[in-house]
Amino acid sequence: MIQTIRDYFLKSTLAILTVVICTVSAYAEKSKEINKHIAVNPSQKIELSDFPSSKITVKAWDKPEIYIAVKVKISASDEEYETQFIDSIKIQENTHSSSVTVSLKDNAPEENDNQFNFFGLKFGSYFKKDFTVEIFVPASNALVANVKYSTLSIDGIRGELRASGKSNSLVVTDCSQLKEITDDYGAMRINGCNGSKCVITTRNGSLNITDFGGQIEVNAPYSSMKITGLRLGAFIKGKSSTVELSGAGGDVTVESNYSTITLSEVKGRMWVSSKSASVSIKKCGTTTVNSDYSTIDFKEMHGDSISISAFTKSGAVRIDEAIGKVEIDAPQSKIALRKVSGEVVITTQSGKISMTDVSGKANIKADYSTIISRSTDVNSLWLNGKGNTIDIGCSRLPKNIVILNEYGTTSMNIPSGFTGLLNLEAQQSRIETNLQLPASAKGASVFRGELGATSETITIKSGTVRLYQI
Numbered sequence: 001m002i003q004t005i006r007d008y009f010l011k012s013t014l015a016i017l018t019v020v021i022c023t024v025s026a027y028a029e030k031s032k033e034i035n036k037h038i039a040v041n042p043s044q045k046i047e048l049s050d051f052p053s054s055k056i057t058v059k060a061w062d063k064p065e066i067y068i069a070v071k072v073k074i075s076a077s078d079e080e081y082e083t084q085f086i087d088s089i090k091i092q093e094n095t096h097s098s099s100v101t102v103s104l105k106d107n108a109p110e111e112n113d114n115q116f117n118f119f120g121l122k123f124g125s126y127f128k129k130d131f132t133v134e135i136f137v138p139a140s141n142a143l144v145a146n147v148k149y150s151t152l153s154i155d156g157i158r159g160e161l162r163a164s165g166k167s168n169s170l171v172v173t174d175c176s177q178l179k180e181i182t183d184d185y186g187a188m189r190i191n192g193c194n195g196s197k198c199v200i201t202t203r204n205g206s207l208n209i210t211d212f213g214g215q216i217e218v219n220a221p222y223s224s225m226k227i228t229g230l231r232l233g234a235f236i237k238g239k240s241s242t243v244e245l246s247g248a249g250g251d252v253t254v255e256s257n258y259s260t261i262t263l264s265e266v267k268g269r270m271w272v273s274s275k276s277a278s279v280s281i282k283k284c285g286t287t288t289v290n291s292d293y294s295t296i297d298f299k300e301m302h303g304d305s306i307s308i309s310a311f312t313k314s315g316a317v318r319i320d321e322a323i324g325k326v327e328i329d330a331p332q333s334k335i336a337l338r339k340v341s342g343e344v345v346i347t348t349q350s351g352k353i354s355m356t357d358v359s360g361k362a363n364i365k366a367d368y369s370t371i372i373s374r375s376t377d378v379n380s381l382w383l384n385g386k387g388n389t390i391d392i393g394c395s396r397l398p399k400n401i402v403i404l405n406e407y408g409t410t411s412m413n414i415p416s417g418f419t420g421l422l423n424l425e426a427q428q429s430r431i432e433t434n435l436q437l438p439a440s441a442k443g444a445s446v447f448r449g450e451l452g453a454t455s456e457t458i459t460i461k462s463g464t465v466r467l468y469q470i
Contacts, residue, residue, distance in 0.1 A: 029075040030083065036091045038066040040100055045142040050103035053149040054131035060139035060156035068102060071132040085129075104133065178214075215250070233268050286324075291315070298322060357395075390462075402459040410462035416469040419452025423459040424467065433467040 040046065046066060048058070074086045088107035093100060106129075137143060142159040145152065148166045157175040164182040171189045172178065178195035181188060184203040194213035204222040211229040218225065221239040233250025236243060241259045245252065251268035254261055257275040264282040272279055274291040281287055282299040285306055289296050292313040299320045301308055306324030310317045314332040321339045328335055331349040337358055344362040346353060351369045355362075359377040367386040375395045381402070383390065388408040397418055403410050407427065424431050426445045441447045460467065 029073055030086050031071070031073045032086050032089065033069070033071050034089065034091060035067070035069040036093070038068070038093050038095075038100060038102065040064055040066055040138055040141060042138070042140060043098070044096075045099040045144060046137050047099055047101040047144045047146070048103075048135065049101060049144075049146040050105070051133065051147050051150065052104060052106055052129070052131055054104070054133050054147075055151045056133040056135065056147060056153070058135045058137060058143070058145065058152070058154045058157075060158065061136045062139060063136070064138055066100065066102060066138075067136040069134045070104060072106075073130040075128045077127070102135070104131070178212075397456060398458065399455070400457050402457075403462065405460075405462040407463045409464040409466075410460055411466040412458075412460065413468050413470045414458075418456065418458070418469060419454045420456030420458070421450050423448050423457070423461075424465055425461040426463070426465040427461070428463040429465075431465050431467070433465075434469055435467065 041064065068091055070089070070091065072086065072089055085107060090105050092103045092105050137157070139156060139158045143157050143161050145154065145163040146165060147168060149168065150165070151169045152163070152165070153171045154161065154163065154175060155173045158177065160177045160179050161172070161175050162180040163170065163172070165186065166184050168183050168186040170181070170183055170186060172181070172191070172193060174192045176194045178190070178193045178198045180199045181190070182201040183205060185205055186202060187206045188200070188202060189208045190212065191210045197215045197217065198212070200207065200216060200218045200220070202220045202223050205220065206224045207218065207220055207226070209216065209227045213231045215232045216230065216234045218234065218236045220237070220241060222241060223238060224242045225236065225238065225244065227234065227245040228247055230248040230250070233248055234245065234252050236245070236254045236256065238256035238259055241256050243254055243256055243259060243261045245262070245266070246264045248266045248268065251270065252263065252266050253271045254263070255273045256277070258277060259274060260278045261272060261274060262280045263270065263272070263284060266284040268285065270281070270284055270287045272287070272289040272291060274294060277291050277294040279289055279291055279294055280297045281289070284301060287298070287301070288309040290311045292315065294312050294315045296310050296312060296315065296317045298308060298318070301319070301322040301324065306322065308319065308322060308324065309327045311329045312333055313330070315330060316334040317328050317330050318336045319326060319338070319340055323341050325343045326340060327345045329347045330351060333348060333351045335346060335348060335351060336354045337344065337356070339357045342360045344358060344360065346364045346366065348366045348369055351366065353364070353366060353369060353371045355373040355376065357375045358373065361380045362378050362382070364371070364383045365385070366383070366388060369385060369388050371383070371388060371390045373392045376392055377395045378398065380400045381398065383403045383405070385404070385408060386406045388405050390403065390405055390408065390410045392411070393413045394415065397415055418435065422435070424447045430443050430445050431447055435451065437447055438449065441449070458467070
């Protein structure tokens with residue numbers, strides 16, 4: 001009895017394996033190639049639409065016709081499916097006086113794979129398809145491409161070009177009248193193109209633009225943008241994005257909250273509006289940044305008439321090398337300046353200011369803040385605060401300095417040889433100085449008088465006053 005059961009089980013197992021192996025070996029692949037020539041006149045717009053997920057290449061040529069070549073492969077667990085669906089694939093055209101529409105029709109279902117593994121062998125059902133499409137179009141005709149879930153390459157179009165889709169990998173090269181590109185959740189690369197104004201839209205995608213000869217307008221929330229070599233300017237709008245732009249010959253505007261923004265070598269004016277961001281700007285001209293709760297960095301801002309305006313709240317502003325006018329409004333923020341020459345205007349409250357190698361003019365309004373300045377070389381300094389800790393070291397004798405720091409501590413070091421007018425008042429202590437004041441001023445809390453006959457002036461009114469020649 002036991003032997004009979006063993007023989008039955010062995011025979012049944014061998015039968016099942018034979019069926020599985022035969023089923024697996026029956027899985028095959030069918031392929032098909034189809035092509036079509038379609039006459040086009042110069043005034044007709046060419047539209048590409050309703051293509052299945054494919055690898056599509058569109059190239060320009062000089063012939064007055066469209067040529068489309070399609071290679072398709074279908075692999076299925078059911079051979080009848082393969083034959084049925086591969087025979088359903090057709091190139092369709094719809095011609096009007098003003099346009100020619102080309103599409104690729106098939107009745108194939110979406111890809112699926114319901115196989116499972118049994119002792120190293122796969123069985124079950126599956127359906128896979130692969131389309132490779134090559135399209136040649138007349139170079140000067142207008143082209144509209146509407147493609148989804150595909151790899152799309154467009155090259156050499158001289159007429160107006162518009163492309164729209166979703167989840168594509170899109171590459172556009174050497175097209176001279178780029179008008180509009182829309183591709184949500186996709187990856188776009190635009191290289192060596194032109195257009196008087198091109199509107200580019202994506203959402204949660206990526207965008208790479210190189211060497212564009214016109215104006216661009218980009219709307220790309222939740223996206224990564226890298227833009228290099230704009231001959232004109234740009235308007236860029238994002239959110240939670242990464243924006244990297246290098247090289248622009250015109251004005252640039254960026255509006256992108258919660259983003260990382262890096263801009264360099266913009267020759268025109270620049271405006272940045274953001275919030276809770278990281279903003280880095282290098283080698284640019286006149287710039288305005290309004291970005292609360294952000295870190296704002298400027299580097300190597302040189303030019304004949306550069307103006308830098310930075311506005312933030314509870315953030316940080318750093319400027320490393322700049323020539324021109326600098327205006328900073330940053331309450332509750334950290335502000336750091338190094339090698340800045342020109343006119344500096346700073347407004348803060350409960351912040352911290354650090355300055356090194358600042359020259360020209362400075363006007364600072366800063367209540368309840370810590371201010372440390374080294375190698376200061378300003379012709380005019382006006383500092384108005386309350387309850388501040390101020391420490392200033394001058395690299396040469398100042399011409400006109402006014403520091404009003406009620407209830408605060410002000411320490412100032414100047415080179416030896418000062419002559420001019422002194423107006424000193426220590427509200428909460430006695431004046432500390434090594435200048436040669438008259439004997440009657442020793443230990444006083446107030447001194448107003450002249451040391452010599454030059455026009456230099458130092459005015460300090462503070463809770464504590466320390467003024468020393470070094």
